[in-house]
Amino acid sequence: MILPSLSLPAKRLAADLMVVLGVVAAGLLSTAAVYSNLREAEALRIYEQRSALAETVLGALDHDSTSTIEAVRGAALMAEMQPAMTRAQFDLYANRLKVAHPTVAALEWQKMEALEGFVFPTNLKEWTHQARPLLDEAQKDARVVGTPIATGAFAAVTPLAEGAKPAVIITVPVYQRNADTDSISRHIGFINALVDVGTLARNAAYQAEAAGNELIVRDRETEGDAPLFTSMGAAAHTPGHDKDGAHRESADYALELNFGSRNWELMLHPKPELLSSGWVHQATFAMVLGLLVTALLTILLTRSQINRRRSETAIAHEQALRDELLAEQYRLKEVVESTGVAIWEYDLVHRFLSVSERWHVVSGYSREELGDNVLASWLSMVHPEDQPRISATFANLANHQGDRFEYEYRMRQKDGQWMWVQSLAHIVARDGNGQPIKVAGINLEVTQQKEAEIRIHALNASLEAQMQEAMARSEARATLGTLIASVSHEMATPMGNSMMTASTLVAQANQFEQQMVAGTLKRSELAQFVGQVQSGNELLLRNLERAVELLKNFRQVAADQASEQRRTFDLQQGLREILDTLAPSLKRQSHRVMLDAPEGIRMDSYPGPLGQVLINLINNAYLHAFEGMEHGEVRISATADETQVTLVCTDNGRGIAPDTLEKMFQPFFSTRIGRGGTGLGMSIVENLVKATLGGTLEVLSTLGHGTTVTITLPRSAPEPRQEEEGA
Known part of the structure; x- marks a missing residue:
């Protein structure tokens, strides 16, 4: 760019002003960097101290927790070896265990099969009834996994403190073993231990207190804001440290601990006197000093420039313009x-x-x-x-x-x-x-655009072939015509957008070429042109990928039924394999899928299409029914008679509106079009159930009360239909 005609002193003054501004900017940036580094160094020091303290506190609580759980596990092993012990023997053992592990407030040997159990101490015989629902749930899990399981917290009256304090129960299954093979022969009861959370967290609280921190322990799986343990006053922790952490302070440090398969959260909260702000004085002093130095350098530089301009001679104006032009040409190149x-x-x-x-x-x-x-x-x-x-x-x-x-x-x-x-x-x-x-x-590289055009032509050719084939089929397959029309309608938008984007790119390139030839091209216009080309390519690719996805889904709906594999299989096993396949993707969410299907239901059918039906129903529940929910539940049950099997898939989701329920089997109808939905899921389900599996399908739903899908299938699937000649 050629500068306007200016006097030489004016040009020199502008250049000197730029240098002064550069020095000022450099000084300010350096001062800001020193100020920021001082703050970051102090923050790093505090973080390292907090990390070390957190490991110490976690180690203390983990040690006491592990010791307590292992003590209860040892009591279960003792009960296995001496199932016929007397109350006096149990009381003696429980008293010794309580002395060695003060965290165990009470111990119960709960025998099964109507055998009398023992509780120590006897004055706490009713403590298990306080948390019977929690204990029953924990015992179910413990019997399945065979390891100690902890209940959620409840208020229990323990001999360790006055009044009701938070406590949990650790339950361990007790088995009768074969004396020769040491294998489990039957389940004979449980060892239940009442654990006082305050005593359990006492050593960890001492470690936190010694470092000037308060300790809060909370069960992440328990409803409510009350913590299991806190060394803070109720007025201090309640408003600022609720369960969801929405008001958690930035200085708090959170950790997690697994206690008997329960997720406990440990949070360290520094006391007010620990939050020192000594670094502010150092950073402020450094900032003031930097500003003073910057001001001094600016004054000295300004005086130096004034003296230099007075002593310099003028440079020819023509030579200055020539040098400026050469420099500008070099930068343009x-x-x-x-x-x-x-x-x-x-x-x-x-x-x-x-x-x-x-x-x-x-x-x-x-x-x-x-x-x-x-x-x-x-x-x-x-x-x-x-x-x-x-x-x-x-x-x-x-x-x-x-x-x-x-x-x-x-x-x-x-x-x-x-x-x-x-x-x-x-x-x-x-x-x-x-x-x-x-x-x-x-020269512009347009490989992506050309490949996009080729893909569009290929998609058009494939779509035309599908349309011609569908139009020639018999009336029994006439619904494919609707699918093809829907696909054509859906693909019109991405293909039209692709063509519009390609033509826009060509027009922008022509304009760029005109500017280059005219010699008016600027750096900003070049950058703008490159950005436009990149944005156009990204838009072109997104539309083409959308078109490919639509065509792929259409092919899935119109897949040949004769290509499915038919075999004899157990229904429960087949359903279980499908759920196991989905487990890795489903476990990322808090929803649950439960299966209630008896063994021995043999089917001579198509497990592949049956799996596709089940997967689509579960995915629909997760995507639509549970939107905005935290704990959704899908229950799949199966019953059978001599000739038929009935599958019922029920969820506790939001339900389906009546107008949506009427259209849900129409191809390409979805309430999530534009947000990842294609509208083919339930259409595929209906086609597979009725055409391939030879069954019936019924959907019942009420807004706010979930959805029930009932599928009735023959235990022996019908033979695939043979297409008539010319169809």
Whole structure:
């Protein structure tokens, strides 16, 4: 850019002002960096101290928790070895265990099969009734996994403290073992231990207190905001440390501990006197000092510049303009070379081709590898099918209307890959007879756009073939015509967007080429052009991927029924395998899927389509029914008679509106169109149940009361229909 005509003193003054501003900016940035580093160093020191303290506190609580659980496990082993112990023997053992592990407030040997159990101490015989629902649930889990399981917290009256305190119960199953093989023969009861949470967390609280922190222990799986243990006053922790952490202070440090398969959260809260702000004084002093130094340097630099301007002689104005022009040309060249545009110039008289450095980067060939005859090297890299068209284009330039033209071709890169190139050319010189003698232009790589066009043509051809095939089928398969029309309608938008984006990119490239030839191209316009090309390519790819997805889903709906595998299988086993396959993706959410199907229901059918039906129903529940819910539940039950099987899939979700329920089996109907839904899920389910599996399907739902899907299937699936000739 050429500066306007200014006097030499004015130019010098502007340059000196820029230097002063640069010094001021550098001083301010340095001061800000020192200030920020001091703050970060102190924050890092505090973080390291908090991390070390957290590990100590967690280790203390983990040690006491592990010791307590192992003590209860040892009591269960003692009960297995001495199932016929007397109350006096149990009381003696429980008393010793309580002395060795003060965290155990009471111990119960709960025998099964109507045998009398023992409780120590006897004055706490009713403590298990306080948490009977929690204990029953924990005992179910303990009997399944065979390991100690802890209940949620409840208020229990323990001999360790006055009044009701938070406590939990650890339960361990007791088995009768075969004396010869040591294998489990039957379950004979449970060892239940009442654990006082305050005593359990006492050592960890001492460690936190010694470091100036308060300790809060909370069960993440228990409803309510009350913690299991806290060393803070109720007025201090209740408003600022509720369960969901919405008001948790930034200085708090949270950890997790597994206690008997329960997730406990440990939170360290520093006391007010621990939150020191000594670093503020150091950072403030450093900032003030930096500002003073910056001001002093600015004053000295200003005085120096004033003295220098007085002693310097004038420089010729013409030379200054020439240097400025050369510098600007050099910067423009760097900007052009740094973009994805390759510039070339071709002398038609001497048949000499020169290219920019970007051309070498794109092709992969260095200047030495191209040799002196760049034209011949370039022609050898052009695809044989495109060479005649390019030669004809340049041969007919004399008859071409206008100075601008463009063409596309394929060029092999050094790595052997073919890339598509769009060349925008301009005739820059003619002889006395008006014949072109020199042409210049730019090359743009348009491989992605061409591949997009090819994919669009392929999709159109595939879609037309599907439509012609569907129109020729019998009336029994006439519903495919609706599917094809829906796909065509859905694909019109992404394909139309793709064509519009491609045409926009071509128009932008033409405008860019005009600016370059006119010599008015600026750095900002180059950057804007590169951004427009990148954005257009991304939009083009997104629309094409959407079109491919629609076509894929359509093919899934219209898949040949005869391709399914038929075999005899156990229904419960088949359903269980499907749920096991879904487990890795379902466990990322808090919802549950429960299966209630008896063994021994043998089916001669298609397990693949049956699995697809079940997967679609579960996915629909997770995607639609449980939206906005934290604890959804899907229950799948199965009953059978001699000839039929009834599958019932029930969820406790939001339910389905009546107008949606009427349309849910229509292809491409979805309440989540535009947010990841294609509207083919329930259409696929209906097609598989009725056409492939030979069954019936019924959906009942009420808003706010969940949804029930009832599927009735024959235990022996019908044979696949054979298409009539000509269909």
